[in-house]
Amino acid sequence: MFKALLVVVFLAAVISLFSGLFYILRDRGQSSRTVHALTLRVFFCMLLLLLLVYGIYSGQLMPNHPWPV
Structure with a gap:
């Protein structure tokens, strides 16, 4: 559902x-x-x-590469 919202806002x-x-x-x-x-x-x-920042922060979106430690 969250990804659909991202697509709608982008469009x-x-x-x-x-x-x-x-x-x-x-x-x-x-x-x-x-x-x-x-x-x-x-x-x-x-x-x-x-929305992207919130999605990454909340764990609903995962970046392809992990953050450097």
Whole structure:
């Protein structure tokens, strides 16, 4: 379930990135929709990073290589 949440947040960040690109090309800088889309992307990326840290800390996600001792 936790990994599915990570995938959903990642896809939301990618969709927000491409919607920002679409708004840049379509509006030619005349509206603030690009800023809103890219602000959402930053939010989703920060949420993804926090979820990854939480997942590793709680043991729900295991890195491929063990931490150096």
